Amino acid sequence: MSDVVEVRGLRKVYPMGDDEVVALGGVDLSIAKGEFIAVMGPSGSGKSTFMQIVGMLDRATAGTYLFEGNDVAKFSDDDRADVRSRRLGFVFQSYNLLPRTSALENVELPMVYAGVPPEQRRDIALEKMDIIGIKALADHMPNQMSGGQQQRIAIARSLVNDPALILADEPTGALDTKTSRDVMRLFSDLNAHRNITIMLVTHEPDVAAFAKRIVTFRDGHILSDIPNVERAA
Amino acid sequence: MNLRATLLLAVQALVRNKVRSSLTMLGIVIGVAAVIITVAIGAGARVSVQQSIASLGSNLIVVQPGSVTQGGVRTGFGGASTLTPQDGLAVAQLPGVAAVSPIVSVHSQVVAGGNNWQTQLTGVAPTYTYIKAWSLASGRFLSESDVASIAKVAVLGQTVVSQLFPNGSSPIGKTIIIKGSPFTVIGTMTALGQSGMGQDQDDVVLIPYSSAMERLTGLTTVNLLMISATTAAQVNPVQAEVTALLARRHRIVPPQPYDFQVRNLQAFAQAASSTGAVMELLLAGVAAVSLLVGGIGIMNIMMVSVTERTREIGLRMAVGARARTILNQFLTESIVLSTIGGVIGVVVGLLGTVLVAQLAKWPTLVPAGWVFASVGFSAMVGIFFGYYPAQKAANLSPIEALRFE
Ligand SMILES: Nc1ncnc2c1ncn2[C@@H]1O[C@H](COP(=O)(O)OP(=O)(O)OP(=O)(O)O)[C@@H](O)[C@H]1O
Ligand SMILES: [Mg+2]
Numbered sequence: 001m002s003d004v005v006e007v008r009g010l011r012k013v014y015p016m017g018d019d020e021v022v023a024l025g026g027v028d029l030s031i032a033k034g035e036f037i038a039v040m041g042p043s044g045s046g047k048s049t050f051m052q053i054v055g056m057l058d059r060a061t062a063g064t065y066l067f068e069g070n071d072v073a074k075f076s077d078d079d080r081a082d083v084r085s086r087r088l089g090f091v092f093q094s095y096n097l098l099p100r101t102s103a104l105e106n107v108e109l110p111m112v113y114a115g116v117p118p119e120q121r122r123d124i125a126l127e128k129m130d131i132i133g134i135k136a137l138a139d140h141m142p143n144q145m146s147g148g149q150q151q152r153i154a155i156a157r158s159l160v161n162d163p164a165l166i167l168a169d170e171p172t173g174a175l176d177t178k179t180s181r182d183v184m185r186l187f188s189d190l191n192a193h194r195n196i197t198i199m200l201v202t203h204e205p206d207v208a209a210f211a212k213r214i215v216t217f218r219d220g221h222i223l224s225d226i227p228n229v230e231r232a233a
Numbered sequence: 234m235n236l237r238a239t240l241l242l243a244v245q246a247l248v249r250n251k252v253r254s255s256l257t258m259l260g261i262v263i264g265v266a267a268v269i270i271t272v273a274i275g276a277g278a279r280v281s282v283q284q285s286i287a288s289l290g291s292n293l294i295v296v297q298p299g300s301v302t303q304g305g306v307r308t309g310f311g312g313a314s315t316l317t318p319q320d321g322l323a324v325a326q327l328p329g330v331a332a333v334s335p336i337v338s339v340h341s342q343v344v345a346g347g348n349n350w351q352t353q354l355t356g357v358a359p360t361y362t363y364i365k366a367w368s369l370a371s372g373r374f375l376s377e378s379d380v381a382s383i384a385k386v387a388v389l390g391q392t393v394v395s396q397l398f399p400n401g402s403s404p405i406g407k408t409i410i411i412k413g414s415p416f417t418v419i420g421t422m423t424a425l426g427q428s429g430m431g432q433d434q435d436d437v438v439l440i441p442y443s444s445a446m447e448r449l450t451g452l453t454t455v456n457l458l459m460i461s462a463t464t465a466a467q468v469n470p471v472q473a474e475v476t477a478l479l480a481r482r483h484r485i486v487p488p489q490p491y492d493f494q495v496r497n498l499q500a501f502a503q504a505a506s507s508t509g510a511v512m513e514l515l516l517a518g519v520a521a522v523s524l525l526v527g528g529i530g531i532m533n534i535m536m537v538s539v540t541e542r543t544r545e546i547g548l549r550m551a552v553g554a555r556a557r558t559i560l561n562q563f564l565t566e567s568i569v570l571s572t573i574g575g576v577i578g579v580v581v582g583l584l585g586t587v588l589v590a591q592l593a594k595w596p597t598l599v600p601a602g603w604v605f606a607s608v609g610f611s612a613m614v615g616i617f618f619g620y621y622p623a624q625k626a627a628n629l630s631p632i633e634a635l636r637f638e
Contacts, residue, residue: 057551057631078555085553096548096635100249112238113553157552 002069004164004197005031005054010063012049012220023049025220026063031165036191036231037199038208041217047201048169050217054199055088055167056080068164085114089158091168091200095150097142097157103129104138107156114161128156131194132186148179155186159196166190168200172207184210239558243565250538257534258574260527261614265578265607266585267523269599271516273586277597279509292331292468293364294497296320296458296475315492318442320482321358321458327474329467332360336457337445343438344410345397352393353437354411356445356455364461372405372420380441385448387416390435391424409438414448416440468497517603524607528571528614535567535622546626547634560627567619568612575611579604 012024023046031037039047052058053065056072065072067083075083084090089110097106107125116124129135134152142150151171158166168187172180188210190196202208212231216224247254298315318335325333337356342349359375362368370391379386389397389404398404404418425434446452462471476495483492539546546559554562583599590597 052632055551057635078557081550081553081555081558084551090551092635096544096551098545098548101245105245109549110552112242113549113555113558 002066003030003032004035004068005029005199006064006066007054008064010050010053010065011061012046012053012058013061022220024053024060027220027222029215029222029225031197031199033164033197034191034195035197035199036188036210036212038211038214038228039199039201039217040203040205040208040214041223043203045217046220047217049220051167051169051199051201054165055090056084081113085110086161087164089161089163089166091151091154091158091166091171093170093173095142095147095154095174097150097153099142101141102138103134103140103142103145103153106142106153107160110157110161124160125156128159129153131159131190132156146179147175148182151175151179151183152186155183155190159190163196165197165199168198170201170203172202172204177206180204180207239561239565240569242562243569246562246566247569253534253538254570257531257570258577260530261524261571261574261611262527262578262581264520264524264527265575265611266582268517268520268607269579269582269603270585270589271520272513272603273582273597273599274589274595275509275513275516276600276603277590277595279505279513280598281596282505282509292462292465294460294462294468294472294475294495296324296460296479297494297496298454298456298492299494315483316455316458317453318446318455320479321455323478323482324458324460324475327471327478329463329471329474331461331463332363333461334358334361334364334459335442335455336459337442337450337455338457339445339449341412341449343393343397345404345407348397348399350393350396352396354445354449355437355439356442356449357439358442360461361439361459364459367425368423370421370423371403372418374420375439375441380443383443383447384441385414385416385444386419386440387411388420388422388439389418390422390437390439392433392436393438394421411438411440412449416444465499468499472497521610524610524614527574527611528618531567531571531615532618532622535563535619536625538566539563539622539626542626543629543634543637546629547631547637550629550631551635556627559629560623563623563626564616564619567623568615571611571615571619572608575608578611579608582607 007027007029010024010027011022014021014023027046027050039050041047049058053060056067056075068087072080097103098109104122104125107129108121111121111124126135126138129138132152132155134149134156137145137149137153140149142153145153155171158168171187172183175183184207187198187200191198191212198211200211208214209228209230211228213225213227215222296316316335321333321335324330334357339354339356340351341354343352343354357375358380359377362374369388372388374388375386378384387409394404397409398407404421407418408415409418410416422435422439427433442455446455460471460475462468472495476491479493479495480491485491549559550556586597586599589595
């Protein structure tokens, strides 16, 4: 079975006027099913850029990217949108819930685009919300919820299509220490008990400590890629 | 994504922003209502003109005296009375003529018992009911022998009936006093209502034209000849023959001008209805401009909406919406807005039309075609003005949209 993600010599160059910024200068990385990876590194080292390319929100300038064995370079924009809806889950630092839309409807959203019939959507959304322990919030609007609750809604949303990979860019960046720990425990459980593959970006060693593997970026390159001895058993 | 799902998404998004959605719709509502009301007034006016022309009688030709130059002064129509009942009898012999009636008009006071009423006295021939296509309500109409005997008999219009006999008793057989002479009421006419010019057509007393000449005007001439041709196709030939006949009878030798005018109402009807149609289009055009302004309002709001919802668009793309789906959603929002606005506009327009008809007492008519056309047009406004903002939304890059503050 092929890895979920396999990138070789991945480069991303942003033009900046006459100059250019090399955000990724040749990255090699494989993510196998069931992994839980924390991506660390200083600001501007290319972490978000990497996540966006792996998440098919952006295209690489050079290099190869195989997703579940398929060459992503050959995907059209519509193919990429379809993979995002069916095989990927996103969690953002700023939650990105639709305003004036109930938690349940927010969780249902990816299924709308994946073409899941409305009756099934509701059941699946409630099931995932139950797993995360936020079923009671189904009818709440985002502005009636705390940051931690909103982020859990966002995590439930990332789960509904049973993705091959969940990408989370600083999911605890806007949360306090205790809430951060609760959210990370949730990720950790999803990974441990449901074998969900997760890659998340963080600046905090406490947060990274929940992952089984820690990849550190610097200046668009991978500086280190080590198992987390405490977790990876 | 299928149509239903897209529609649902659009409706949800609109419902989430009720106030803005309603305000955006308002432009279209006003535009469509304006179209409906103006068209209703225009069409109503046109139809009532047509009806009043039709109510003058079918295949009608009218001969008016006048257009005589005397000492350099050209008098208007009717200025010189040269038409006689004998002219009428002669015209009646022409082929293609179904009926002829001389018309003598006098305004006078009419008294019955304690009631009196200022009305139009019209001296006519028994053929008048046929020419006007006007039927009796009760009693009998004037007969040839009434005309021959210069009988003092009268047939009343409904307005006169209600003014002179307010208690509802039948006027048949009663006596009314016209300029000091007692006339016996022998019949009443059915109600015709207002003419297109706003005249009460039932405010009339019909008497034999001979009696009107003898007892009221004291003249040997009449005001008009009304002629009914046998068919519409006969109207023009009959008009020519009447002109030739009367010219001969009045001994008019060219280049002497005619001392009468022969006119048929078909030309008048056509002119009136085409003017009406032009007016109607003009009104609708003005109203359509307001619809257009409503459309620009939609575009404006949709542009704001796309900018304001940039992050939402980014998120939708991140969770799997294709560019086309985003385009469809925004386009659908705009179409739904404008179509609902159009439907509400039609309802408001119909209510407004009823109001205009009731308050201003204007004749109105809402052509069904315009109702569908204005809803269809507002949907098109939605597509046209919604496309650019929707395109803008669909072309956003997901990462830039997600990063948008
Ligand atoms: N759209 C862009 N246009 C130009 N340069 C960009 C763009 N996005 C990122 N960069 C540059 O690419 C480099 C990597 O940025 P990236 O956002 O991946 O860093 P990061 O590791 O996520 O940083 P942080 O920890 O602050 O989020 C930076 O030098 C940044 O300025
Ligand atoms: Mg970043």
